[in-house]
Amino acid sequence: MEAQPLKDWSSGLFDCGENASTCCYGFWCCPCLACTVSEKFGENRCLPLCDMVGPAITALIFGIPVGAVPPAGLSLRAAMRTRYAIEGTLCRDIVISCFCGWCNWCQMHRELRNRENTPTVFNQPAPMMMAPINPDVIKSQKGILVCHKKSCNSMP
Numbered sequence: 001m002e003a004q005p006l007k008d009w010s011s012g013l014f015d016c017g018e019n020a021s022t023c024c025y026g027f028w029c030c031p032c033l034a035c036t037v038s039e040k041f042g043e044n045r046c047l048p049l050c051d052m053v054g055p056a057i058t059a060l061i062f063g064i065p066v067g068a069v070p071p072a073g074l075s076l077r078a079a080m081r082t083r084y085a086i087e088g089t090l091c092r093d094i095v096i097s098c099f100c101g102w103c104n105w106c107q108m109h110r111e112l113r114n115r116e117n118t119p120t121v122f123n124q125p126a127p128m129m130m131a132p133i134n135p136d137v138i139k140s141q142k143g144i145l146v147c148h149k150k151s152c153n154s155m156p
Contacts, residue, residue, distance in 0.1 A: 006087035010114040013103050019110050026106040034105045040112045041076060048072040073097040073104055080108055
């Protein structure tokens with residue numbers, strides 16, 4: 001199988017002007033946008049809550065708020081790049097997920113919306129007509145007709 005050529009994202013990381021509703025949704029309620037993106041991509045709707053709740057839990061358990069890489073944002077971004085053959089690197093995904101979280105979710109939302117609006121063409125072979133098969137008569141490999149009903153006795 002031949003590898004697909006890699007494409008760019010359908011919109012840039014900071015292209016909020018391209019879709020103002022996504023930008024406002026991400027600005028006013030980024031957790032809701034993240035959950036919407038996760039669900040549209042086919043993952044659990046609550047997956048992005050790990051990014052928000054994780055640092056709070058580590059602060060309670062260890063007493064230190066850990067600002068690690070957000071796992072849901074990073075994994076969804078990498079999975080989206082893989083599924084849609086989008087150019088990029090894991091290192092860049094980590095940087096974007098850590099330092100541009102809102103823009104990351106907005107870009108992924110725009111990508112999914114653009115893919116919903118783009119028609120997909122499937123090349124399927126034309127249907128073939130099959131000759132009807134008489135279940136009473138079966139031709140064996142040696143060319144001998146074998147009948148399973150009494151009505152076959154009169155056949156030549």
